[in-house]
Amino acid sequence: MTGNNRVKIVGSEHHLPAGSVAQKRTNPNQWLEVTIGVRRKQVLPDLSAMASVLPKDRSYMTHESLSQQYGSDPQSVERIRNFAKQHNLTVVRDESASARLSLAGTVGDLTSAFGVTLFDYQHPTLGAFHARTEPVSVPAELKDDITGVFGFNNHRILRRKHHLAAAKHAKPDAQARPWFIASELVPVYNFPASDAAGQCIALLEFGGGVDDNDMASYFQAINQPAPNVQVIGLDGVSTDPRGDPDSTGEVMLDIEIAGTLAPGAKIAVYFSTFDEKGLVDALSAVIGDTANKPSVISISWGWAENQPFNNTVVWSPSAIDHINQSFLAAAQLGISTCVSTGDDGSEAQIQDGLAHVNFPATSPYVLAVGGTTLHVRKDTSGKTTVIETVWNDGPGSGTGGGVSDITPVPEWQNGIVPVSINSGNFAGRAIPDVAANADPATGYFEVSGGKRGVVGGTSASAPLWASLIARINAVMKVNSGNFNALLYSQFGPSGILRDITVGNNDTDGLLNGQFPAGPGWDACTGWGVPDGGKLLSAFQGPAPQ
Numbered sequence: 001m002t003g004n005n006r007v008k009i010v011g012s013e014h015h016l017p018a019g020s021v022a023q024k025r026t027n028p029n030q031w032l033e034v035t036i037g038v039r040r041k042q043v044l045p046d047l048s049a050m051a052s053v054l055p056k057d058r059s060y061m062t063h064e065s066l067s068q069q070y071g072s073d074p075q076s077v078e079r080i081r082n083f084a085k086q087h088n089l090t091v092v093r094d095e096s097a098s099a100r101l102s103l104a105g106t107v108g109d110l111t112s113a114f115g116v117t118l119f120d121y122q123h124p125t126l127g128a129f130h131a132r133t134e135p136v137s138v139p140a141e142l143k144d145d146i147t148g149v150f151g152f153n154n155h156r157i158l159r160r161k162h163h164l165a166a167a168k169h170a171k172p173d174a175q176a177r178p179w180f181i182a183s184e185l186v187p188v189y190n191f192p193a194s195d196a197a198g199q200c201i202a203l204l205e206f207g208g209g210v211d212d213n214d215m216a217s218y219f220q221a222i223n224q225p226a227p228n229v230q231v232i233g234l235d236g237v238s239t240d241p242r243g244d245p246d247s248t249g250e251v252m253l254d255i256e257i258a259g260t261l262a263p264g265a266k267i268a269v270y271f272s273t274f275d276e277k278g279l280v281d282a283l284s285a286v287i288g289d290t291a292n293k294p295s296v297i298s299i300s301w302g303w304a305e306n307q308p309f310n311n312t313v314v315w316s317p318s319a320i321d322h323i324n325q326s327f328l329a330a331a332q333l334g335i336s337t338c339v340s341t342g343d344d345g346s347e348a349q350i351q352d353g354l355a356h357v358n359f360p361a362t363s364p365y366v367l368a369v370g371g372t373t374l375h376v377r378k379d380t381s382g383k384t385t386v387i388e389t390v391w392n393d394g395p396g397s398g399t400g401g402g403v404s405d406i407t408p409v410p411e412w413q414n415g416i417v418p419v420s421i422n423s424g425n426f427a428g429r430a431i432p433d434v435a436a437n438a439d440p441a442t443g444y445f446e447v448s449g450g451k452r453g454v455v456g457g458t459s460a461s462a463p464l465w466a467s468l469i470a471r472i473n474a475v476m477k478v479n480s481g482n483f484n485a486l487l488y489s490q491f492g493p494s495g496i497l498r499d500i501t502v503g504n505n506d507t508d509g510l511l512n513g514q515f516p517a518g519p520g521w522d523a524c525t526g527w528g529v530p531d532g533g534k535l536l537s538a539f540q541g542p543a544p545q
Contacts, residue, residue, distance in 0.1 A: 006115055007143045011317035012136040014153055019124055026118040026130045028108030033092065033235070034151035035277050035284075036080060036101040037322045038072040039144055044328050047365070051412065051485035055539040056476050060334035063097060063290050070329075071096030076145035083142060087113035098284035098326060099147075114138065114149055121155070129155035148318035150277040157314055158206045158274040158301040160250050160340070160459050178375065179454040181222050181445045182260040185437065185464070188376055188386060189530040196470040197264035202294035202335075203254045203463070204282045206274035206301050207247030209239040210255065211448065218256050218447035227259035227267050230292065234272040234281050249448040253455050254300060254463045256446055261467035264474075268292045274301070276319040279360070283326035287333065295479045297330065297337040298466035299366075300459030302358035304348040305406050315359055320406070327365035334479035337366040338466045340458035341432045342400030345392065345507030346515045346523065353510055354422050355402045361431050362404040365482060368431035369465050370525050371399035371438025371458045372500055390503025390517045390524040391439040391456075398507035399438060399458060401515060401523040404428035412485040416521055421514050433487060434497060435525035436461035465530065472536050480539060492527035493520070496534045500525040 050058060061070075077094065080101060084091055088109045093102035103110070111118050115137035120130050131153040138146055185191075210231050219226040233239045241248040251269065258267055270285050272278035286294055303314060327337055339361045342348060348356035361368040371391040378384050392398040403420040407429040417430035437443070443456030469480050483491075491497065504516040505524045515523040 005140045006137040007140050008135040008137050009146060009149060009318060011321060012149065014132060014316050015314065016121070016131060016133060017123055017126055017155060017314065020121045023120045023122055026107050026120050028106060030107045031104065032107050032110055032151065033102055033104040034110060034149055035280050036103060036149055037147035037318065038080065038099045038101055039076045039147060040070050040099045041073050042070050044070050044325060044332065047328070047331055047482055047485065050481065054486070054541045055480045055483060056478055056541060058334070058478065058481060060479065060481060061332045063333065066329060066332060067097040072099045077101065079142060079145050083113070083139065089113060095284050095288050098287050098329065100280070100284055116152060118152060123155065126155050129153070131155060148322045150280050150319060154273065154275045154277070156274045157276055157303045158279060159303060160301045160457070178441060179443050179445065180437070182257045182464070183222065183224070186261065188374070189436065189468070189532055190534070191261065191468055191532040192471045192475050192536050194471060194475050195264035196262035196467065196474045199262065199265040199296070199470040199474050200292045200294040201258050201262060201265050201267050201466050201470055202286045202297045203258065203267060203269045204297065204299045204301070205247070205251050205254070205269055205271050206278055207244045208251040209241035209243065209248055209271070210269060211241040211248060211252060214252050214447045214450065215255060219259065221447065221452070222260065222445070224260060224263065227255070227265065229255060229267045229269060232268060232270045232285060234270060234285055235278065237271050237273055239271045245449055249446070249455065250300065250459055252448040253444065253446050253460060254298060257444060257460055257463045258298065258467050261464060262470040265470050266292060268294055276316065280319065280322055280326070283323065283330070286335070287326060287329050295335060295473050296466045296469045297335060298463040299337065299360065300340045300462050302340065302342055302361055304350060304356045305359050305362065305404060320359060323360055324363050324365060327360070327363050331365050331482035334481040336469045336480050336482060338369050338462045338469070339363070339366045340462040341368050341370045343371070343398065343457045344396060344400060345398040345505045346400070346402045347508045347510055348400060349396055349508070351508055351510060355420065355511055357402045357404055357431055358400055361400070362407045362429045364407060364410040364429050367465065367484065368433045368526070369458060369462045370401050370432030370435035371461050372435050372525055372529060373439035374437035374442045388500055388529060390500060390505055392503055392505055392507055393439065393441070395508050397440070399432070399435065399505050399524060401432050401505050403430045403523065410484070412488045416488055421511065430523055432526040433484060434465060434527055434529070435500060436464045436529050468530055468532050472532070472539060475536060476539060487527060491535070491538050496531065496538045497528035498531050499528040
């Protein structure tokens, strides 16, 4: 490939986070690895063929068919390999099913190859990072071969909060308490009686680690066997639980909820970096994991789609597209993906007078999970009363939800969800789809950092839903996969879930409560909270006559 005829990679525009200050040119001799999105042999089919098919009647792609029919185009791979060789770059991974390659080399060689300049920046909250400002470009011969380049920008685009409630020395055997051991929600949400043996739940984490001592202490405290947990570190990321205690607290919350509510399931924890490349690589690892074969993914991390600096998008369009394609590939394999909607209400705490939602919860190929406040009371006669409302404790503490200003409304939401309340009234993907208990005040018993506590957030409701799906899969002996179309056309309207009709998620009070809960779908709790037994029956359909 010769000549200076270069073209820009579509969607590779990047906006620096507001407040970023350039320090110096990045050392050209620094070693760097980037992930390349590669054109597929064929475009992945959408999910319309499954839209009206009950999970029990579905058949999914195998890993082999995904790779062989829809994997990386071999001619594109060959041209990219030749391009890499010309620029002294090394192909370190070739993952066909995920349609990606990983290239490594010096900053000098990589920036020369892709026509960018890399600077080191400092940011008051994001810290130190390197980033490019101009779009990525490649020789014209490669314009259809490369769909994205990820790794030049390593600033944070994923976050989650550790919502620790006041009960710092929580006692599981306490008689009067507003919070729960996760297993106590099994009857509240009517989980199927069976366990989740034979299933694998994938937890995607972007900081912290697994503390074996905490895990042993937690499961001993609730008198339940500890799960089989496998740690999978990617991109050289640290998995030391002591390195980032707050993130470790969130990792342990995921493991403890999934291990409690999906007994018998294997839990595979994939650790990666908190930038675009990290999420791209983590999803690729799940899709290509033929050893563990996860049937459900839980992600409790995200970031607001658009930011207050010129109302631009912190995610590059090519990253959003590649990540969405990865979720689609997972769905074609029969993997369900549960993503938390965030804990900052309908403003995502940006507080600019506009509504905001988090990606990747707004992907059309995931089940977006919101949060509630749950109270369960027994009267003197032993009768149980369940009171559940939208989680909204004020600024920085309430369920995320609303309408995307970026992702178009999926066909299955047409006529059901509203348009964006922001200027332009974009008809976008609306979230959440479902919800579950998330309020820290009515949260979950946890052990982290050697201490017992109570934690909440939609980062708890997402693994709860993942655990329910794993149990249902175990009963059906087939994966539930992506069931969003069925949820909106059949399950939601027919009352399969328990509807939440009280509250709103305008946590900052800047939107005049424009996302109130009400009968049917709403932008606070979606179609409602689980009734696992009804959901299982709906997935299986009527018994043969």
